[in-house]
Amino acid sequence: MRIGLTGTYSSGKTLTSLIISEYLNLPRTEARTMREILPFAAPGKTLEEVTSPQLIQMIITRHMDRVIHEYKLKDRFISDGCSLQEWIYGSVRVKYGMNPNQSIHLKDNETVSKTTELAYFENIMSELGKVFKRHVQDSFDLFIHLPNELSLAKDGHRPVNELFRSASDELLKDTFDELDMKYHIIGGSLEERADAIAELLKIKPVKSIQESIEVANQKYKTLIM
Template sequence: MTNKDIRLVISGTYSTGKTTTATALSIATGIPLINALSAREILTDIYPGRRFQDMSATELMALGLKRFEERIREEAILYKENSSFISDGSVLNEWIYGTVRMKVGINPGSKLYHRIAKAILGIPSRRFFMKYMAAYGKVAKIHSRQWYTDVIHLPVEFKMSADGHRPVSEKYRNLSDKEIQKGFQEIGKQPVLVSGSQEERLKQIIRIYNLPIVVPIEQAVKDAEKIIKTNREAVSKRIIEQYKEPTLKDKIKFISKF
């Protein structure tokens, strides 16, 4: 396989270094990267002032749908222009994130009292959301089977980044890591596990697919880290500026929503 006909997913759960690996690989090889808005960027646009751990199921659905729309549009653009791309995650990853929330709680990164209250109050709506996720999964699987040629999976190798914005728990991360690999296997896309430092990851991926090198690997990693750091600092600043500490009345009103 050559870089002319590869649509490669860099897969993995939260805080496994997907974005750095995908960005650095794109810089090193010249293969375009899916340039869709991140979940954090979408959050600041459609729900300014909110945090992931405080979102209701309806808000998370809206966030997921917007993320899905972003990916589909950008994939279509790059496929038309270049016939190949590198994707930081995928529509299948996004769907599995949602299914795991249904198992461990929709706000796994929130406080215990919050998770318990949401679980109890969400019981009447659970059946609907299960059906919704099943329908979402059907579409995500069809798209992933038809559009992606290969999958590189980054396992959980270190603890979650303590940046204050990760909306999940270690339990969630470990379960979603397993479910993501299983999901790709079920659609006939066997994930290739790649681990190690960012430089080691890129060397392995480039060797596996015989990809070109247009920028030295070490430089590509440095450039990627700089780009990501700048972007995340800007988004984090927006989240902090927009966020307003909810009053007791706001908290009671929010917890009662599912």
């Protein structure tokens, strides 16, 4: 079964996917993070400083990474996210600007002014979305969605705009509905998530949850998030 583990950023996707891979002996697929791609796409810049063309390059690069890894694992894997999230990561910027950290002051239902650049960027993301949606429909059987229930990680590498994060989460779920793709919302502690996912997938764990979490945490520490 081709399983996508989704959720907005700072929802615990990466660590949860590492745990599930250990707990249920499922191959795990991933892609380079935006932080890893950044030095090649926009040398010397932070994520807050990238231009819209550079962000598009990063989104496509990450999508390509996902496609390659998904293809290698064929019909059995759990994925840390999916290409819809790259598309959404760009699309929601039409509301909150290329640097969402600059629009933290906005209230619900408020957006930044749509400049000529943002209008063009919106059209590009709309067309890319068609490609990403087709890919996801063809590449996954089931999605497990982690709710937006954890504190926002203020690590300097991801937007700290809670409205941006919430809007990303809602757009992802709306897109699943649009595509008529099954998704199950599973939250709680790491242990609760793991047990609920095992029950949903009807897969017997191959090791204890404590050992799975310990191994996953060690692997997580080696990642560039």
